[in-house]
Amino acid sequence: MNTSARPHIEKILANMTQLPGIYKMLGKEGELLYVGKAKNLKNRVSSYFLKNIEHPKTQALVARIYDIETLVVRSETEALLLEQNLIKLHHPPYNIMLRDDKSYVYIFVSADQPYPRIASGRGKGKHQVGKFFGPYPSAYNARDTLLVVQKLFNVRQCENSFFAQRKRPCLQYQIKRCTAPCVGLISPEEYQEDVNSSIRFLNGDTRELNQELIGKMEKAAEQLEFEKAVFYRDRMALLRDVQAQQAIYKLRGEADIIAIAYQAGVTCVQIMHVRNGKMLGGKSYFPDMLGDDLGQMLSDFMANFYFQVADEVPAELIVNVDLPNRKDMEAALRQQFGKKIQIKPHVRETRAEWLELAEMNVQHAIRGKLASYLELNERFYQLEQVVGRPVDRIECFDISHTMGEATIASCVVFDHGGARKRDYRQFAIHDITAGDDYAAMRQALTRRYKKAMLPDLLLIDGGKGQLHMAMEVMQTLGLEAFMIGVSKGEGRKPGLETLHFTDGTKIQLPEDHKALHLIQQVRDEAHRFAITKHRAKRDKRRGSSVLEAIPGLGPKRRRDLLTHFGGIQGVLKASEKELSQVTGLGEVMARTIYSVLHE
Template sequence: MNENARPHIEKILANMTSLPGVYRMYGKDGELLYVGKAKNLKNRVSSYFVKTLDHPKTQALVARIYDIQTLVVRSETEALLLEQNLIKLHHPPYNIMLRDDKSYVYIFVSADKPYPRLASGRGKGKHQVGKFFGPYPSAYTARDTLVVLQKLFNVRSCENSFFANRTRPCLQYQIKRCSAPCVGFISPEDYKADVDNSIRFLQGDTKELNQELIAKMEAAAETLEFEKAVFYRDRMALLRDVQSQQAIYKLKGEADILSIAYQAGVTCVQIMHVRNGKMLGGKSYFPDMLSDDLGQMLADFIANFYFQVADEIPAELIVNLEVADRKELEAALSQHFGKKIQIKSKVRETRAEWLELAQMNVQHAIQGKLANHIELNERFHQLEQVVDRPVDRIECFDISHTMGEDTVASCVVFDSGGARKRDYRQFSIHDIQAGDDYAAMRQALTRRYKKALLPDLLLIDGGKGQLHMAMEVMQELGLDAFMVGVSKGEGRKPGLETLHFTDGSKIQLPEDHKALHLIQQVRDEAHRFAITKHRAKRDKKRGSSVLEVIPGLGPKRRRDLLTHFGGIQGVLKASERDLQLVPGLGSVMARMIYKVLHE
């Protein structure tokens, strides 16, 4: 595990649920690394962080994890299907990619006349003409369903080449799984009725079929044919089992499902997305809203989300309670997106199951948030003990640049509720000597506090030098700020940081001290925000010219690089070892290129 992420990961594991679900592992810059499923989320995810990991790929994955998010479901089957949806949607680098729909199993009813065939297989073959049913969670389930169909309706499953050359019935007829249409033992009309019943079965229209089985079972029992009665009883049980499909795949269509909940000062909205009948996962939001009416809060959230964040909207929004001014909101959304939008709070059957899933997840998310609040409050409390003063708002600055180019200063803000991202600020630094971090910090602090109020604690990422520079800025501005400098320890190892105070004193907190964990959390967020904004600015400005600032990399080598990797995006994704494979580049230049592009 990355040492910087250890406190955050340990907190997540401590509060993780034991329900089944899907977990998503993210890297330092928010990139999705891996999607997995679990019968017990807590046990499964915790297993990644034991000391006995042997597989190199798993070790490499764990070393890159900075965050873990979970999505709870009601069964392992739902977890499997949702996991596959997310893998196919996001292509995480540590998942085994299954392409061309081969991760799903379908049952196929051919269009052959007058005797169609039934078959199961992975993927929808483009050369096949007919109807596909599924996908099924596993090949076993699909094959089992196919066997049931054969036993119930005796529809053939053989290949056309085999069917066309039969002169007598095969073994399938002998074991009563086929009506032998190959040799004319059944009329096309009767066979069509069996095929139609098979399609009804696959579509879930099993009520009448179940009644027929009950009648046959009772008739067999009355005539003392107990073996046949047991056969029909088992077929009824299997029929119910294979047709109890999960909510994730029971209905075609598109919808967003939103569930809102409030508890102990925390409001959460869970959004789950269904597209083409498939559940594609969801996300929890914790809006900062000033209202006591959940219906009004949900209406405000829907408006903000779909007008400002989302670039598309399905025809249906399914919500867990009646939203305020529903008709007006529907009309506004319909006008904005150019199609009719409906918001529904009273739903049944499959939609009710989707809504239940969203409500499960919103409760799970809000419990996790509350646990985080308790931990965060304790961290703030212990920090107040260390600095001997009340602290409700912390601001921290960080500087990011590439060899002095496009310098960016970030300011992040934390309070007792966590990160206040809407208060974050970014400063583009100008008119300083390239690479002068002191001058960059001076400019950022001056621009920030000429207008903004001082926080309770201003964290300066650096030692005595940076802290003295910040003190000079505050003196020039005529401000009395409480500041603490944070210098890294030997080898920049987390847990060895030293806190420097303006009176010249300094302390080093124990590695497990919660006040230190809070300081590390704020500082790491400042670094993340600065480097993310810097890279976006740099890449937008330079595009492919990113290579032009690398010393010793002339036009020919730049052209060779771009040709080898197919463009600048390929170069940016390449590892140091990949760069060494470019003819004429060498290990030293490869290391230089990688360092400039990524560090």
């Protein structure tokens, strides 16, 4: 800790109250580093300054503390709510526990009239009006459910802008995934029936739906409408498959099942969701927490998760360890979400089966993470041996553009826990000559390190030229950074990279060297992040199909291309050879298309 701050901190600790409340750790410039809660403020805050603290994250926090502010409250419940409100407002860097805190995916039925749409999205967007179902632990789970709904009830899933412009039915109508309400091939009344059936299906009312389908099939057969009867029969078969998949879940109702495990420095929390008696899947989290009190660790995680990440909380939270502040947590959740919440550490029968399933998954996830965790730490150790200095944090930059268009610079961050996606940054590059990667990198580095702290190792994707340019940037900013330039080998083949150091030396590590594997992992992630953001920006800027920007590719050949592959996604997945097989394209045009879409 800064020696000039120590007397001041000791004075603060000596006069600190023993009442419950929240505390704020501040840096030298007054920046908020951490927010915490405590039953006894004096005891809790003093514990940060004990000599036997071993956790690197806590050590790093303490080293930056310059001042401490406290706020006394009347109860632990108030402290918990205030703590989470401050975290949500300020996002202090040392409060971030979850590696991936994206909102959960929901399926929603819009309120558009007379033809609502069904779609999925993250969180319950305030701009979206309609009924929401979920949450689903991943986009894959939501898409899988949407596909079943689309096959069963043929309700549209297209965007409103696409829907309004249609003059004839699209491919979804041809493959019997939509009834083409856009061109009036179904009446609003019939369409609303399909929408209502979709809502009942998403609510879990599959038995009544099955009886209705049987009645419609028999009626169609009596009226000799055999094609319609076959249609209803196929719907029934698909519905039976769905019912069979959900047969093991015997209870109705909603619950989150939460299991925690800790092993060899790695903490894992598995959350599984039951909605309308159906298991919707689960997700593993690896929060930055260490300790031997699993109940307290789970309490801290749940506070972070339900107040910062989740859009809703079910009435039951089933946990594999009891929480030391269970009643306070229930009270805080009730106050936050406006309904009674029960946290249940002891359950029986079906709920016990759910909990056993969550515990199996958390053990499986922690074993997998531990294997990769040990491998990652070995890679860091080998890198430290190569560079001759400790490396706890790596940042890497990459540039992506298409022929100079929509240039994006990416910055990715890795530490001993893996990719720190919350710390990733992207920079839209402006006011440079199109295609000038040196100028783009210069602008990105300047914007990044005017404010941010330097990492232990800064990787520059490029050879001596890019490295020298980065050195000039650091000199201009008055910073001393440890940097390595990574140039690709002959034929851009992985394993042949050369590492360039700022003192002019260069080395080429063996292809199987773990330090090289770490450098490749970080560099490839920077490239992936840059190109993903660049493509999104490029396509948004163009405002139309990406194919329209390819020189020499006219309307007819664009239409032939899309027809051949069934849409733009098929084109994006096609190889250069597959593109050349489209009638009228040829190898030269196929190469041009592939280059624009992928390079």
